[in-house]
Amino acid sequence: MNISHIEHIGVAVENLEESIKYYEEVLGLKCYAIEEVEEQKVKTAFFKVGDTKIELLESTSEDGPIGKFIAKKGPGMHHMAFAVKGIEENLKDAEEKGVRLLDKTPRKGAEGLDIAFLHPKSTHGVLTELCEKK
Ligand code: CMX
Numbered sequence: 001m002n003i004s005h006i007e008h009i010g011v012a013v014e015n016l017e018e019s020i021k022y023y024e025e026v027l028g029l030k031c032y033a034i035e036e037v038e039e040q041k042v043k044t045a046f047f048k049v050g051d052t053k054i055e056l057l058e059s060t061s062e063d064g065p066i067g068k069f070i071a072k073k074g075p076g077m078h079h080m081a082f083a084v085k086g087i088e089e090n091l092k093d094a095e096e097k098g099v100r101l102l103d104k105t106p107r108k109g110a111e112g113l114d115i116a117f118l119h120p121k122s123t124h125g126v127l128t129e130l131c132e133k134k
Contacts, residue, residue, distance in 0.1 A: 001090050007083035007113075007131045008046075008053035012066050013075050016058040020045050023054065035110050042066050044110050055081075055110065079117070081129035087114050090130055094118060106132070 013019040016034070023029045029047040036043045041064025045056040057078060059067035069078055084090045087106045095101050102117035109115035109131065118128040 001082075001093060002085045003082045004085065005083050006052045007081045007129075008055045009077065010055045010057055010079040010081065010127075010129070011076065012069050012078040013056050013058050014070060016043055016045055016056060019056050019058075023047055023056070029054070033111070036060065037110050039107075040064065040066075040109075046111070079127035079129050081115075081131050084130045084132055087116060087130050087132040091116055099123065106130075 011019075020031050023045075024031060029049065031045050031047055033046045034043065035046075038060075041059060041061040043058045043060055047054045047056075057066045059065075059070060061067055062071065066078065091101055091104070091106070095104075100119040100122040102119050103115070106114035106116045109129075113131045113133055115129055115131050118130070120127040
């Protein structure tokens with residue numbers, strides 16, 4: 001793999017507006033973007049912490065990945081995303097090493113990044129995302 005840094009940490013929340021208040025008023029971070037990703041059935045809010053971002057994820061549908069996650073586990077850390085160079089080659093490499101891919105080829109995620117997920121059952125319990133800004 002060719003990882004440069006942690007691009008973002010995804011946090012599943014029940015209410016985006018309420019959660020933004022905590023990140024801004026208690027942690028002192030600034031929400032710089034709110035974006036809906038229809039395909040993923042989520043509304044997202046972004047904060048920068050150095051080179052890394054925090055992505056808050058509120059579900060827009062009970063049957064989306066965040067809706068299902070919250071119903072099962074409650075709100076909390078949902079995924080970790082690595083910035084990579086050459087996302088297709090990195091996916092191929094992971095698959096060859098026995099990792100189960102949720103996306104065989106990258107697709108468009110929030111902020112226009114190319115993204116792909118690795119299944120948490122083959123990454124020691126952490127839903128893992130690879131991202132590349134092309
Ligand atoms: N972290 C760790 N484990 C997780 C998990 C997560 N985020 N989500 C689900 N799991 C576990 C479940 O606990 C369950 O484990 P058990 O079988 O031991 O109970 C197992 O994975 C299967 O979970 P499930 O509830 O049956 O859900 P699904 O298999 O239908 O979906 C997953 C799980 C990860 C395949 C699906 O959520 C997915 O494809 N995620 C990738 C896309 C995504 O998360 N999008 C939202 C973010 C979008 C963005 O960042 O823009």
